[in-house]
Amino acid sequence: MPKVENYMLNRTKAPHIKDAIEFNLHLKPYEKFVLDNGVEVYAINAGAQDVLQMEMVFYAGNSFEKSNAVAAATNYMLKNGTSSKTAFEINEHFEYHGAYCNRSCQNETASISLHTLSKHLSVLLPVIKEMITDSVFLEEELAIYKQNSKQKLSVSLQKCDFVANRLIDAYLFGEQHPYGKYIVAEDFDALTTGQLKHHFQQYYLNGHCVIFVAGKLPANLFETVNKQFGKLAIKPGKPQIINNATPAEIKKYRVANDPNGVQGAIRIARPFPNRLHPDFIKMMVLNTLFGGYFGSRLMDNIREDKGYTYGIHSYVQSHFQDTALLISTEAGKDVAEATVEEIYKEMKVLREELVDEEELLLVRNYLIGNILGDLDGPFHIIGRWKNIILNNLDEKYFYDSVNMIKTIPAEELKELANKYLQPEDFYELVVI
Amino acid sequence: MIQYEKFTLDNGLRVLVHQDESTPMAVVNVIYDVGARDESPDKTGFAHLFEHLMFGGSINIPLYDEPLQVAGGENNAFTTNDITNYYCQLPAENIETAFWLESDRMLNLAFDKKSLEVQRKVVCEEFKEHYINKPYGDVWHKMRELAYSKHPYRWMTIGKELKHVEDATLQDVKDFFQKHYTPINAILVVAGNVTTADIKILAEKWFGPIPPGTKYDRNLPVEPVQTAPRSVEIKSNVPIDALYKSWHICSRLDERYYVTDLITEILSGGGSSRLFQALVKEKQLFSNIECSHSGSTDAGLLTIEGKLVKGVAMKDAEAAIMSEIDTLLQNGITEKELQKVKNKTESMLAFEDMSVMSRATNLAMYELLGDAELINTELSKYQAVTTAELLKESKAIFNDNNCNTLYYYSNN
Numbered sequence: 001m002p003k004v005e006n007y008m009l010n011r012t013k014a015p016h017i018k019d020a021i022e023f024n025l026h027l028k029p030y031e032k033f034v035l036d037n038g039v040e041v042y043a044i045n046a047g048a049q050d051v052l053q054m055e056m057v058f059y060a061g062n063s064f065e066k067s068n069a070v071a072a073a074t075n076y077m078l079k080n081g082t083s084s085k086t087a088f089e090i091n092e093h094f095e096y097h098g099a100y101c102n103r104s105c106q107n108e109t110a111s112i113s114l115h116t117l118s119k120h121l122s123v124l125l126p127v128i129k130e131m132i133t134d135s136v137f138l139e140e141e142l143a144i145y146k147q148n149s150k151q152k153l154s155v156s157l158q159k160c161d162f163v164a165n166r167l168i169d170a171y172l173f174g175e176q177h178p179y180g181k182y183i184v185a186e187d188f189d190a191l192t193t194g195q196l197k198h199h200f201q202q203y204y205l206n207g208h209c210v211i212f213v214a215g216k217l218p219a220n221l222f223e224t225v226n227k228q229f230g231k232l233a234i235k236p237g238k239p240q241i242i243n244n245a246t247p248a249e250i251k252k253y254r255v256a257n258d259p260n261g262v263q264g265a266i267r268i269a270r271p272f273p274n275r276l277h278p279d280f281i282k283m284m285v286l287n288t289l290f291g292g293y294f295g296s297r298l299m300d301n302i303r304e305d306k307g308y309t310y311g312i313h314s315y316v317q318s319h320f321q322d323t324a325l326l327i328s329t330e331a332g333k334d335v336a337e338a339t340v341e342e343i344y345k346e347m348k349v350l351r352e353e354l355v356d357e358e359e360l361l362l363v364r365n366y367l368i369g370n371i372l373g374d375l376d377g378p379f380h381i382i383g384r385w386k387n388i389i390l391n392n393l394d395e396k397y398f399y400d401s402v403n404m405i406k407t408i409p410a411e412e413l414k415e416l417a418n419k420y421l422q423p424e425d426f427y428e429l430v431v432i
Numbered sequence: 433m434i435q436y437e438k439f440t441l442d443n444g445l446r447v448l449v450h451q452d453e454s455t456p457m458a459v460v461n462v463i464y465d466v467g468a469r470d471e472s473p474d475k476t477g478f479a480h481l482f483e484h485l486m487f488g489g490s491i492n493i494p495l496y497d498e499p500l501q502v503a504g505g506e507n508n509a510f511t512t513n514d515i516t517n518y519y520c521q522l523p524a525e526n527i528e529t530a531f532w533l534e535s536d537r538m539l540n541l542a543f544d545k546k547s548l549e550v551q552r553k554v555v556c557e558e559f560k561e562h563y564i565n566k567p568y569g570d571v572w573h574k575m576r577e578l579a580y581s582k583h584p585y586r587w588m589t590i591g592k593e594l595k596h597v598e599d600a601t602l603q604d605v606k607d608f609f610q611k612h613y614t615p616i617n618a619i620l621v622v623a624g625n626v627t628t629a630d631i632k633i634l635a636e637k638w639f640g641p642i643p644p645g646t647k648y649d650r651n652l653p654v655e656p657v658q659t660a661p662r663s664v665e666i667k668s669n670v671p672i673d674a675l676y677k678s679w680h681i682c683s684r685l686d687e688r689y690y691v692t693d694l695i696t697e698i699l700s701g702g703g704s705s706r707l708f709q710a711l712v713k714e715k716q717l718f719s720n721i722e723c724s725h726s727g728s729t730d731a732g733l734l735t736i737e738g739k740l741v742k743g744v745a746m747k748d749a750e751a752a753i754m755s756e757i758d759t760l761l762q763n764g765i766t767e768k769e770l771q772k773v774k775n776k777t778e779s780m781l782a783f784e785d786m787s788v789m790s791r792a793t794n795l796a797m798y799e800l801l802g803d804a805e806l807i808n809t810e811l812s813k814y815q816a817v818t819t820a821e822l823l824k825e826s827k828a829i830f831n832d833n834n835c836n837t838l839y840y841y842s843n844n
Contacts, residue, residue, distance in 0.1 A: 047786065051782050092772070096772045117778070147741060148712070148719040148720065148741075158671060261565055305550065309557050361502065375456075376457060377786055
């Protein structure tokens, strides 16, 4: 640690630092239990507060639905009534114990998660069990869901960013692909309780499931979880999912959404392979440099030099299957086209010029510091593991990523830029 | 129980240290006792614009972000109507970098002209993104003007209008800095894998030599008690009618704050709360309904807001909200219901304490309010609330003369 130096303070000179790339990052290993029915439970026992989170991940996402909006509606309505409890009673039970039970639906998976003080776990799990085995999907509840979802959608459709996000995915993957399809009001109208019950039967009651738990875990965690879920018909593993993208042929789009709009939502995107491809972790570094953090080239040029936007970001979408690299910003209406041009200019610089060592070291240090900060606490650690496990990877992926951040040379980043940052490969959209 | 130690430098800078050896990181949080309420009515949005300028280079260091990122750190800042807060997180071994950067920008800024020009534009885009180019984006602007006649909570943190931000001059920036960004008006909190002994040395070294500045004594106009209901109608290009009702409530340090907070939980905290169950589920008059309060330092607002189901008349929707409130005022709440919202608060506080960053920010906020120890006494204050107090405070708040209503109609 620092010592007082006995000369005049020189404020122009940065204090000595340990380069973050010298840090050894360690991903705390999980404990794994297998329930009587084979379902796997991954656990991280850590933390000072007496709290825990549990997530049951089902392969019940959009990819498995027979028609639009079914997966999300089924997932949402898990909390809206069982044969012995009304929606109100379910909510009251969790809330009385100060717990939060949430649902979420993604493309492949759909989850139920619980955040609670550890002491209440055993009175809460039986209700979760009821929700995943005995949900009744009442007509009245579905009618309310349909009406309120349509209202929410009508508000969202006025926002240029919401519209742009839907359209760019549709161009990239096609409207038939789970990553590219989107919900319209008529999809809500067409929902029936029969569809929901069917989806529930197949993908929850008899579905594939994996469980993640983290926090200050009770000593009898395994017995408690096994008692509730070990005899159910849920099973381990995952169903096979193959979807072929049908990307749009036209690459450039300008959409007028709101006549009074004062900003344009810009989305520029291209297909990109998933985590299993060797370029994926390399792109993590190139993307950070390009538009992945506050000091990125895009931010520096388009926000900090030109003031065209409040923020601009690039990122690789988090999908299990083939995915996309995307640049996203909302810029002033008058400067939207200039912003698009600047984005391509920054791609060109990355293709043609080697990044200098100073900037590259900064990006390496930033990324390592970021991972170090993100390994703080049990919830973050289980989040990393969940990502690794659901993507069929192992801890090697984590250590390979760290190693790649520390060592990838500038030449390789330039090659990567030449491979992936070619304007003609990108879809380009501005929604005002 | 969150442990911390506190000391004050000769120049008046208060320093709090919270040690947590379980993390490899450290958080450095600097809070300045200035927010949008300290602006003059013709130069609003300035405290927030200034926050942006704090990243535009200081007297000895041309760039703030880069050296921090080189040290593996990350940072951000936020401004409210009450305070301005800057925080960064970095590996604990590199903590001196944060001291170097934070102390230099407290010492003096570079006052770069280009930075001002660019950040004016950036803030204007932020303004557009959040408040103009968004359905219902102007609601809080209108509600503040309706509910406050004198107090500077009349305007939003982002500012009353784009023009105020566009017109900011370099002289405004300098004056603001001299007045507010001094050790005597700031609090430094360091949390994470650090020791108080080391932090004392670093604080003396980097912040010790900065001149104290003059203590800013706030003398804000007090909002007169509202004596008649107020309302305003808006017609706008939005798809759905919406209703907003705000009532004046007590200030943050008032003992009634905890009761008020629990009232909002009773009315709308979750799927078993009263308004959601009655108006969204049973009567189906609203597609969503929320009750929240502003949590501001000076007397704030409690607001109920909801979007009406298509076809429902505004007066029916409003009457239904008032009928729920009447039920509350007539019958009060049960012990079980009170226990529920206390339990929720207990677990919410426990989850909040999981992150070092959140502990650091909360310590700074409480110290600025007057006493960091509040971080450890909050829960018992919530637990002490009785059903009788809750009823009494509900009656005080939900008085027609204390109410401000905004009817937001769809043009479509």
